[in-house]
Amino acid sequence: MAQSRWGEVVLILGLYLCGTHGLAKWMYLGVSSIATSHDKIENKNTCKGLPLDTQQVQVCKKHPDSILCISTGARQGIYECQYQFQHERWNCTTTKNQTVFGTLLDKGTKETAFIYAILSAGVVHAVTQACSAGNLTECSCDLRLQGQKTEDGWTWGGCSDNVDYGVWFGKTFVDAPDTSSHKSGRNVRMLMNLHNNEVGRKAIVKQMRRQCRCHGVSGSCAVKTCWKGLPPFRQIGNYLKTKYEHSVQVAPRSKRKLRRRERVKRKVPIPVDILVHLHRSPNFCRADAKQGIPGTRGRMCNKNSRSQDSCDLLCCGRGYNTQVKRHSERCHCKFVWCCYVKCQTCVSQVDIHTCK
Structure with missing residues (x-):
């Protein structure tokens, strides 16, 4: 990409990111101009001008081509978030000021937990796809199982999606802001972020699908070759939305390990595939600029629905025009x-x- 174009990108990012929440700055890559560019980063010094943590800048310098995957994954996560919540009081609102989600991320609510998980999953999905497509020089598709046969009579073949690399890269990059701090400086919010990032990554691994192709005379399927492929991202969104609805609230004072807030369940372990949150969700009915809540005034509702998009629920009892x-x-x-x-x-x- 031409240096002048990168200067424009860096300037735009710099203007919008002053004073943003430090832990979520990289998410802005999902809505910045870099997200729609297909050019490669030729100058590693441009990594310094992007909204990245110090450790993320180092990852960017070592894997400059992957930055476009990160922006693609973040954008994919944002779109999926807006799809999943399009009919609810909080509809995954984005803003052009400060971070992409405004001040909502300052509190550890269920909505924050979903955002971290879906964007983490988006990065893994995008990087894994890029590996299989040959768009990244440091990885390729997964050939480790090729040629091995199973008891069912089919053979691993083709080229599986390299989800292991996607997970490794996603963990290295996305977790960086919360792992770069000294352990003594850890707090429960950092533990919450790391946990929900991992839930997003595990969602991709868990939803990997076995895809097969038959070989034989007239399609007799005498030989079946199979490989592992990525699931559609909509499937990941549906999965994480369910996790959102069953999110577990954790105790506010934990530095080493997350614990449930309810004392009677304090010793019950928190599963690694369950989203966690710290604070109760705010009232999304009325606008609150300080909390980044636009309210539901003016939102379209469904008069005949009994779900979240019904006029009774979406309008919070205020009525409708x-x-x-x-x-x-x-x-x-x-x-x-x-x-x-x-x-x-x-x-x-x-x-x-x-x-x-």
Whole structure:
């Protein structure tokens, strides 16, 4: 990439990142201009100008091509977060000021836990894909099982997705802000971040799928070759959303090990695949600029729904406004010989409900 273009990127990032939450600065790569670039980083000095922790800068210098994977993974995580919460009071709101999620990340809520997990998973997914596609010089697809046969009669073959490298790189980069601090300076929030990052990585590993191809006369499947492939990221989002709904609240004073907040369950171990949070979620109903909450006023709701997108729940009991909009579309299209399609215009009235 031309040096002038990188100067523009660094300047934009510098303007938006002043005073941001230190532990989450790298997430801005998911919405910055680097996220849509396909050029490679040719000058390792540009790593210093990116919103990275000191240890992350070192990773960037050693693996400069991987920075584009990180931005792709972060962007993928942000999009998936917004999809999973699109009908709820908190809809994974992003902001153009400071960090991509504003001041919400300052508190260790369930929403913060999901953000860390889904972006961590996004980085692993993107790096693993890049390895298999041959876009990274330091890794390739996984050939370790190739040629081995199983008791079921099929053979490992092809080229499996190298999830081990993706997990290693994701852990090295994403965990850096919380592991670079001296152990004596650790606090429960750092432990929470590290735990939820790991939940995101394990989600990718757990959802890896065995894909097979049959070989034989007329597709008889006399020989079946299989390999391990990445799951669709939507599947990861669905999995982590379930983990969000069953997130465990942890005790606020822990420096070495996370413990459940409930005293009666204090000695019950916290599974490695369960999201954890410190604080109760705020009230997302009304706008609160200090907490980065836009509120639900003006949000579209579903009058006939009984789920999270219902007008009763989404509008928090404030009621809703109804507006009738006219909708026009082409309809009753027919092919006329020769040679064009003739359509009519159908007009319908659509009720739009928005929260007061």
